[in-house]
Amino acid sequence: MIYKYIRFVLDLIYPSRCPVCGDFIGYTDDFCQKCRENINFLEESFDIQYSDFSMSVCIYDENISPAVFTLKDKGGNAPYAFAIGISELIKKYLVSEHIDFIIPVPMYKSDKAKRGYNQCELIASEISHISGIPHKFNIVFKIRKTPHQKELSKNERKSNLKNAFALKNPEKISGKNIILIDDVCTTGSTLSEISRLLKNNGAGKIFCLTYCRTDFLKLSK
Numbered sequence: 304m305i306y307k308y309i310r311f312v313l314d315l316i317y318p319s320r321c322p323v324c325g326d327f328i329g330y331t332d333d334f335c336q337k338c339r340e341n342i343n344f345l346e347e348s349f350d351i352q353y354s355d356f357s358m359s360v361c362i363y364d365e366n367i368s369p370a371v372f373t374l375k376d377k378g379g380n381a382p383y384a385f386a387i388g389i390s391e392l393i394k395k396y397l398v399s400e401h402i403d404f405i406i407p408v409p410m411y412k413s414d415k416a417k418r419g420y421n422q423c424e425l426i427a428s429e430i431s432h433i434s435g436i437p438h439k440f441n442i443v444f445k446i447r448k449t450p451h452q453k454e455l456s457k458n459e460r461k462s463n464l465k466n467a468f469a470l471k472n473p474e475k476i477s478g479k480n481i482i483l484i485d486d487v488c489t490t491g492s493t494l495s496e497i498s499r500l501l502k503n504n505g506a507g508k509i510f511c512l513t514y515c516r517t518d519f520l521k522l523s524k
């Protein structure tokens with residue numbers, strides 16, 4: 304309730320805009336109606352190794368890609384819009400699970416400094432406001448810069464992420480059920496590698512939720 308009030312006041316100063324087309328929208332809206340109708344929402348989960356459940360809100364295509372650009376450019380209303388969609392997944396698919404906390408996919412520190420923020424942290428913060436599930440930013444760290452996964456072959460992708468992530472305070476994840484958050488799932492390798500790291504260090508269940516995912520079926524053609 305307080306959060307809605309904060310958004311209402313912020314909207315008076317910085318009116319909310321649709322993260323796809325930039326039109327003004329209501330302060331509780333994620334997208335304008337027209338852009339929302341064009342989003343290709345998903346109904347099915349998919350498999351990611353070491354993850355107990357993986358799901359995305361929609362297919363990554365030209366209808367949603369401007370919002371991903373907004374998210375990585377200045378952020379705008381995109382973190383909130385993406386958090387609304389992911390919070391709906393939590394309500395719909397994980398309602399019977401006990402979730403201890405949310406962890407965003409980390410960025411390498413120089414990449415984060417260049418952008419000024421980690422967009423996944425912004426999304427995770429918004430999800431915490433909406434769902435009441437706390438987030439933790441001080442558990443998983445990216446300790447090595449890696450080339451983009453989509454530029455590599457399947458075998459290169461596996462070795463590319465080897466030892467790219469590390470845990471701090473591993474005792475904090477012992478037996479904990481964790482939601483891992485990313486904006487876009489391209490190959491699933493990053494989420495799988497972090498899930499593996501968390502499970503090998505004693506985490507309970509891992510749920511990987513992302514806003515978009517590439518169309519795997521089209522990719523394999």
Ligand SMILES: [Zn+2]
Nearest residue numbers: 321324335338
């Ligand atoms: Zn729009």
